[in-house]
Amino acid sequence: MTRLILAAVIGLTTALPAAAQFKNAEAAIKYRQSVMQVQNHHLGRIFAMVNGRMPFDAKVAAEDAALLDTIDKLPFVAFIDGSDKGETNAKSEIWKQRARFDAAALKMQEDVAKLNAAAKTGSLDAIKAAAGAVGQSCKACHDDYQAK
Numbered sequence: 001m002t003r004l005i006l007a008a009v010i011g012l013t014t015a016l017p018a019a020a021q022f023k024n025a026e027a028a029i030k031y032r033q034s035v036m037q038v039q040n041h042h043l044g045r046i047f048a049m050v051n052g053r054m055p056f057d058a059k060v061a062a063e064d065a066a067l068l069d070t071i072d073k074l075p076f077v078a079f080i081d082g083s084d085k086g087e088t089n090a091k092s093e094i095w096k097q098r099a100r101f102d103a104a105a106l107k108m109q110e111d112v113a114k115l116n117a118a119a120k121t122g123s124l125d126a127i128k129a130a131a132g133a134v135g136q137s138c139k140a141c142h143d144d145y146q147a148k
């Protein structure tokens with residue numbers, strides 16, 4: 001009997017939608033802002049190396065790119081319904097143009113995957129080109145969907 005209940009509870013929790021992992025809209029907003037901050041840190045370091053503001057270290061760049069290639073999936077589960085209201089710069093267009101927003105997210109993730117591949121080669125020139133593309137895809141989405 002206990003086992004049956006346990007199985008039912010596990011079944012229920014795994015079937016819950018992604019939104020259920022957030023207590024409320026405020027928690028979802030905080031979560032995505034935290035991920036954005038971490039992404040900014042790691043991409044910022046790659047940009048600093050590419051722009052000569054920091055000495056190039058291929059190992060550090062590869063670690064940053066690999067991290068970005070994982071965490072860039074995280075923010076998007078946190079744009080839950082109702083989280084366009086509150087302490088957020090996310091524009092309501094995100095929820096009105098969800099397919100377009102998702103396509104922009106996918107484009108960024110593809111560009112980050114290319115940056116990760118470039119960083120694995122250790123070539124600063126390859127990293128420079130790939131990081132430029134990532135910067136463009138970040139900016140394009142922020143221009144459309146992030147309030148200034």
Ligand code: ASC
Nearest residue numbers: 040043044135136138139142
């Ligand atoms: C970052 C960051 C962005 C993008 C953008 C690229 O590190 O926080 O919003 O890169 O500046 O153009």
